[in-house]
Amino acid sequence: MEKRTEYIEGFKFSAVAAGIKKPGTDRLDFGLIYSDRPAAAAAVTTTNLVYAAPVAITRERIAGGLCQAVLINSGNANAYTGEQGLSHAKELTGELSAALGIAPDLVIPMSTGVIGHQLPMDRMKSALPALVSELGKSRFMDVAHAIMTTDTKAKTVAIDAEVSAGPFRIAGMCKGAGMISPNMATMLSVILTSLRVEPRVLRECLKEAVQDSFNAITIDGDMSTNDTVLVMAGGSRDAVALPESLSDRMAFASALNQACLDLAHQVVLDGEGTTKVVEVQVTGAPDEDSARRVARVIGDSPLVKTAFHGEDPNWGRILCAAGRAGVPFDPDKVDLSIGVVPIVRNGAVVPEDWESAAHGAMQAKEFTVRLDLKAGDAGARIYTTDLSEEYVTINADYRS
Amino acid sequence: MEKRTEYIEGFKFSAVAAGIKKPGTDRLDFGLIYSDRPAAAAAVTTTNLVYAAPVAITRERIAGGLCQAVLINSGNANAYTGEQGLSHAKELTGELSAALGIAPDLVIPMSTGVIGHQLPMDRMKSALPALVSELGKSRFMDVAHAIMTTDTKAKTVAIDAEVSAGPFRIAGMCKGAGMISPNMATMLSVILTSLRVEPRVLRECLKEAVQDSFNAITIDGDMSTNDTVLVMAGGSRDAVALPESLSDRMAFASALNQACLDLAHQVVLDGEGTTKVVEVQVTGAPDEDSARRVARVIGDSPLVKTAFHGEDPNWGRILCAAGRAGVPFDPDKVDLSIGVVPIVRNGAVVPEDWESAAHGAMQAKEFTVRLDLKAGDAGARIYTTDLSEEYVTINADYRS
Numbered sequence: 174m175e176k177r178t179e180y181i182e183g184f185k186f187s188a189v190a191a192g193i194k195k196p197g198t199d200r201l202d203f204g205l206i207y208s209d210r211p212a213a214a215a216a217v218t219t220t221n222l223v224y225a226a227p228v229a230i231t232r233e234r235i236a237g238g239l240c241q242a243v244l245i246n247s248g249n250a251n252a253y254t255g256e257q258g259l260s261h262a263k264e265l266t267g268e269l270s271a272a273l274g275i276a277p278d279l280v281i282p283m284s285t286g287v288i289g290h291q292l293p294m295d296r297m298k299s300a301l302p303a304l305v306s307e308l309g310k311s312r313f314m315d316v317a318h319a320i321m322t323t324d325t326k327a328k329t330v331a332i333d334a335e336v337s338a339g340p341f342r343i344a345g346m347c348k349g350a351g352m353i354s355p356n357m358a359t360m361l362s363v364i365l366t367s368l369r370v371e372p373r374v375l376r377e378c379l380k381e382a383v384q385d386s387f388n389a390i391t392i393d394g395d396m397s398t399n400d401t402v403l404v405m406a407g408g409s410r411d412a413v414a415l416p417e418s419l420s421d422r423m424a425f426a427s428a429l430n431q432a433c434l435d436l437a438h439q440v441v442l443d444g445e446g447t448t449k450v451v452e453v454q455v456t457g458a459p460d461e462d463s464a465r466r467v468a469r470v471i472g473d474s475p476l477v478k479t480a481f482h483g484e485d486p487n488w489g490r491i492l493c494a495a496g497r498a499g500v501p502f503d504p505d506k507v508d509l510s511i512g513v514v515p516i517v518r519n520g521a522v523v524p525e526d527w528e529s530a531a532h533g534a535m536q537a538k539e540f541t542v543r544l545d546l547k548a549g550d551a552g553a554r555i556y557t558t559d560l561s562e563e564y565v566t567i568n569a570d571y572r573s
Numbered sequence: 574m575e576k577r578t579e580y581i582e583g584f585k586f587s588a589v590a591a592g593i594k595k596p597g598t599d600r601l602d603f604g605l606i607y608s609d610r611p612a613a614a615a616a617v618t619t620t621n622l623v624y625a626a627p628v629a630i631t632r633e634r635i636a637g638g639l640c641q642a643v644l645i646n647s648g649n650a651n652a653y654t655g656e657q658g659l660s661h662a663k664e665l666t667g668e669l670s671a672a673l674g675i676a677p678d679l680v681i682p683m684s685t686g687v688i689g690h691q692l693p694m695d696r697m698k699s700a701l702p703a704l705v706s707e708l709g710k711s712r713f714m715d716v717a718h719a720i721m722t723t724d725t726k727a728k729t730v731a732i733d734a735e736v737s738a739g740p741f742r743i744a745g746m747c748k749g750a751g752m753i754s755p756n757m758a759t760m761l762s763v764i765l766t767s768l769r770v771e772p773r774v775l776r777e778c779l780k781e782a783v784q785d786s787f788n789a790i791t792i793d794g795d796m797s798t799n800d801t802v803l804v805m806a807g808g809s810r811d812a813v814a815l816p817e818s819l820s821d822r823m824a825f826a827s828a829l830n831q832a833c834l835d836l837a838h839q840v841v842l843d844g845e846g847t848t849k850v851v852e853v854q855v856t857g858a859p860d861e862d863s864a865r866r867v868a869r870v871i872g873d874s875p876l877v878k879t880a881f882h883g884e885d886p887n888w889g890r891i892l893c894a895a896g897r898a899g900v901p902f903d904p905d906k907v908d909l910s911i912g913v914v915p916i917v918r919n920g921a922v923v924p925e926d927w928e929s930a931a932h933g934a935m936q937a938k939e940f941t942v943r944l945d946l947k948a949g950d951a952g953a954r955i956y957t958t959d960l961s962e963e964y965v966t967i968n969a970d971y972r973s
Binding site: 220221222223224252253255288289397398475476479480482483485488489492493495496497500501502504505520521522559560561562564565566568569 | 620621622623624652653655688689797798875876879880882883885888889892893895896897900901902904905920921922959960961962964965966968969
């Protein structure tokens with residue numbers, strides 16, 4: 174996959190070691206993504222009421238539907254840093270825009286790392302010229318590495334697809350669920366496509382793609398102050414434009430969904446202390462929101478997640494979680510299975526010996542829980558992890 | 574405390590070892606509480622959509638406002654047992670009512686233990702005559718022991734107070750958060766008072782008392798299929814009646830609140846894998862519901878709970894949890910403190926060296942987190958626990 178994302182028409186990359194978290198280290202921590210021309214752009218940001226300075230700026234600037242450069246750092250989230258944090262982010266993106274000769278509003282800042290600390294402005298400002306001069310010499314993967322915090326591996330995806338006007342590529346990078354105190358489980362993702370897409374269409378497609386991917390994963394139910402998914406479209410002057418036909422739009426939307434789902438999946442797999450990834454599928458709900466709510470309550474329940482960890486087909490905990498989601502259904506009608514193993518059918522535990530088979534299904538690193546509420550036609554799925562002793566150990570570790 | 578609850582006017586007790594979970598064991602697991610006359614009664618039961626057979630029967634019978642006997646067992650929750658579970662509970666309470674010579678509707682069944690298994694009717698029916706004949710020979714504490722599952726100690730409370738008509742006593746028992754698979758964290762409580770109280774008044778007072786006690790504790794956010802708090806008032810023919818004055822009503826309500834809070838506190842303290850009990854106080858909320866929601870999201874956050882475990886004053890995780898509760902407030906205005914140590918004031922981290930003091934405050938087994946949202950005048954508090962490796966180990970343990 175690394176090879177395939179090395180090149181995407183119209184975009185250039187650079188990454189340097191600015192020593193943001195600790196001076197003098199040579200770990201890449203400061204990256205730049207640059208589009209040859211102002212690209213159509215859309216973003217989905219955290220719904221947390223407490224949001225970081227770069228998120229505030231992203232929301233403001235993305236409203237125009239254009240972006241030409243993304244300045245992205247790890248080591249410091251610039252969150253809970255007040256007015257000073259805001260001016261720092263503006264100052265950095267301002268200096269960068271001057272160096273690049275573009276409008277300041279075309280630069281989007283993204284940050285991840287410790288919160289409650291001001292950015293080390295001296296070190297970051299000194300690194301800006303190198304970021305600009307290195308443009309095109311670094312690779313996509315270097316930026317993907319620069320945004321890692323406690324991620325154990327860089328997370329990228331590349332998809333080649335086609336619309337009636339020609340082929341296009343989507344390349345995405347993502348950082349995931351690092352939760353070393355006092356960081357949050359910040360999720361940052363930048364997705365690039367060679368296709369030229371109207372900002373409005375891009376926004377609609379991204380919203381939908383995020384719903385079923387990044388918004389469908391849960392590691393501990395917490396949402397970070399910095400979570401951002403940004404998409405940029407058509408960096409090249411010669412970019413193929415997305416035709417207006419429904420089938421073309423569906424082809425693009427489907428590729429974007431696939432990219433988001435793949436990245437989200439990598440985030441869950443790399444979650445701290447994760448030993449299992451579980452897909453919770455809820456069907457037969459009155460509406461999609463209800464299905465999602467039931468799936469999420471199941472996926473967030475510590476009792477369910479510890480049972481996943483213990484490979485214990487504890488259907489009682491799953492149904493009990495479903496029962497407190499606030500969605501009306503008749504418990505005496507539901508079907509529940511783990512993997513291919515049916516456990517509850519029409520509200521009653523199946524008479525066959527399901528237990529060892531279900532336990533066996535849960536010994537896989539990835540498995541599915543299916544719950545049919547028989548209360549409607551809507552469904553949703555979320556991806557969750559188990560809850561392990563290691564998760565607690567990592568997150569209870571006092572900052573040293 | 575044991576001594577003080579040995580006697581409460583108008584009520585008799587019995588408890589036997591019926592071998593409900595496993596035949597032949599001599600652990601008390603079947604109890605009976607009997608009132609000399611039909612007592613005014615009220616109950617609050619689980620809000621989970623999936624509720625056990627005894628809960629269904631309790632709801633129906635308590636509607637009349639009277640109860641004379643409580644038949645209560647551990648070892649089997651009679652939950653997710655369908656129509657058969659319902660008839661089993663009706664059959665047992667029916668036989669008991671015949672033996673006691675009272676109307677079947679005056680018997681309330683309560684169960685806790687494994688779910689998805691039918692009650693061992695033979696063993697339970699054989700034990701009924703002994704339960705009846707032992708009435709008055711067993712003590713309050715014997716029943717408190719009979720309802721324990723994974724509780725490490727019996728939980729009881731006794732309060733002596735006074736209304737203008739004379740003194741009264743409240744005695745309560747409770748079982749808590751046993752979560753050994755496939756049990757739920759069932760919470761059962763029976764509270765008795767020597768005072769004669771109108772069913773309507775009793776209902777109102779109980780509802781309010783439960784709100785700020787049993788409904789204000791969270792160990793893992795899960796709610797059981799069997800949770801029930803039952804109160805019975807004025808078992809004796811000579812019971813002092815609660816006068817209608819407001820001050821008398823307040824005296825009773827206050828004693829009932831105190832009893833519920835004391836029991837709820839014991840439940841949290843005895844939570845599996847609990848090493849800390851944390852009171853989360855939220856003030857300055859637009860309304861009480863909002864305050865409660867913010868407190869609960871903080872108290873349910875695995876990231877916050879692991880930080881509690883690590884004695885890490887990680888204010889970022891607390892504010893981040895508050896920010897996703899869906900309650901409007903301005904993060905730049907809030908105050909946050911742990912114990913007596915101020916950490917955030919008017920949205921900014923205090924300039925003083927708060928860290929070691931806050932860490933020190935968290936080394937206590939019990940401490941308080943205070944968050945002032947500065948967005949209104951309402952407040953609420955909840956009690957939560959830390960999240961420990963031991964919690965995971967206990968709950969991930971595969972049933973053997």
